[in-house]
Amino acid sequence: MDGNTAASLDKPGIWTPTFINIIFISLAVTGSVDALQAALPVYMEQLGRSPLLGGLTVTVFTLAAIVPSLIAGRLADAVGCRQVMIAGAALFAFGMLLPLLL
Structure with missing residues (x-):
């Protein structure tokens, strides 16, 4: 056994x-966002709104995810991932609990 193999046995596996x-x-969060x-x-249409408004709502929802992602990437480079x-998880939890507080 060479040195590299022995060192790799000491490292914990990824799983x-x-x-x-x-x-x-990650799968649960991604699945819930994709389902939404x-x-x-369809929900907007059932409320009597136009399909255009439903599509615009999804567009705004997507853009609202893109902009913070760009900021979070630069912030992660500056202060660490x-x-x-942790801040993102806290904001997500707050957003999920916000309807209960209103």
Whole structure:
């Protein structure tokens, strides 16, 4: 066994419980956002709004995700990914709980 192989055996694998939880949370968040974007035009139409307004709503929703992503990327480069991810998770949780507070 050479030195490189022995060193690689000491490193933990990627499939840790934390990594698996991150995958499931990412899939849940992405799935909920995608489901919302797919259902929103139909919901708007059921409320008696035009299909155009439903499409515009999805467009604004998408743009509202793009702009913070660009800012978060630069911020992650400046202060580190962990802090940005924690702040993003806190903002996401606040946004999810906001309807309960209103």
